Amino acid sequence: MTEEHxxxxxxxxxxxxxxxxxxxxxxxEADKVQRQRDREFNxxxxxxxxxxxxxxxxxxxxxxxLAALYKLVQDGYVQAFGGPLSSGKEANVYSAxxxxxxxxxxxxxxxxxxxxxxxxxxxLVGDPRFEELGGNKKRVVLAWTRKEFAxxxxxxxxxxxxxxxxxxxxxxxxxxxxxxxxxxAPTLDDAHLENPETTFEVVREYMRRLYDAGLVHGDLSxxxxxxxxxxxxxxxxxxxxxxxxxxxxxxxxxxxANVASFFQRQGMDxxxxxxxxxxxxxxxxxx
Ligand SMILES: Nc1ncnc2c1ncn2[C@@H]1O[C@H](COP(=O)(O)OP(=O)(O)O)[C@@H](O)[C@H]1O
Ligand SMILES: [Mg+2]
Numbered sequence: 001m002t003e004e005h006x007x008x009x010x011x012x013x014x015x016x017x018x019x020x021x022x023x024x025x026x027x028x029e030a031d032k033v034q035r036q037r038d039r040e041f042n043x044x045x046x047x048x049x050x051x052x053x054x055x056x057x058x059x060x061x062x063x064x065x066l067a068a069l070y071k072l073v074q075d076g077y078v079q080a081f082g083g084p085l086s087s088g089k090e091a092n093v094y095s096a097x098x099x100x101x102x103x104x105x106x107x108x109x110x111x112x113x114x115x116x117x118x119x120x121x122x123x124l125v126g127d128p129r130f131e132e133l134g135g136n137k138k139r140v141v142l143a144w145t146r147k148e149f150a151x152x153x154x155x156x157x158x159x160x161x162x163x164x165x166x167x168x169x170x171x172x173x174x175x176x177x178x179x180x181x182x183x184x185a186p187t188l189d190d191a192h193l194e195n196p197e198t199t200f201e202v203v204r205e206y207m208r209r210l211y212d213a214g215l216v217h218g219d220l221s222x223x224x225x226x227x228x229x230x231x232x233x234x235x236x237x238x239x240x241x242x243x244x245x246x247x248x249x250x251x252x253x254x255x256x257a258n259v260a261s262f263f264q265r266q267g268m269d270x271x272x273x274x275x276x277x278x279x280x281x282x283x284x285x286x287x
Pocket of ligand 1: 176178235
């Protein structure tokens, strides 16, 4: 365990609760276990609430989010939380210590209240995988988190290098950590490119594979591509839509324009419309 990870083991939880007063001897074993859980959850919650890194925008995560984090700890996906990696518009990303075998993981927490719910709905409408959603903000954010998890799986299956999805619980997603020793790997924007031509070919092939698997990223740019261990990794697939989405064509055009513009700045002669034509010609999402 590295130093920046704060411990969550019960022996490090301060103070002893007043368990004797709370235990009802007529309870079943299951009731007691549940109650014990609740008390431990309360301690966990108090601990996280007093931890600087979980204070987001003058407040802390709501109890349901803390319960989701707690469940991930209980289920062994997370042993300890590390420092924040990013605070975005809709989500905060943290480094964490995962299971024994796994080592470091990244934990992305979508904020129920701060997220721009209208923007999210736009991406969810028309996606046959998420047809049943009502106008409830919480449900939209929860579906969004599951959507990112599902998109990561689908992309991986299609041979696109993305962070391996590990677990999803409510508005919290646990995935492979890209980086080492708590330091996140650079984005394409930060990285120094020795060979922009090869880099472009890899990005183009990943875009083709995604499209071939029926997905359009929808927010692809040098900021959502990570350079890790000499590999390019596509991240941030929450908003990715299937080709059935009414705006998927528009999103593909925009992704191609962003990617082309980045590589133009690297001195290359690439165009968004040519990139899009190449992807469409070389993929068969309808199969
Ligand atoms: N799996 C990961 N490993 C390491 N860093 C990550 C990982 N996922 C995200 N990050 C970091 O967090 C930042 C924001 O993550 P991202 O998924 O793009 O969310 P947002 O929707 O806020 O843009 C990324 O630019 C990257 O630096
Ligand atoms: Mg991003």
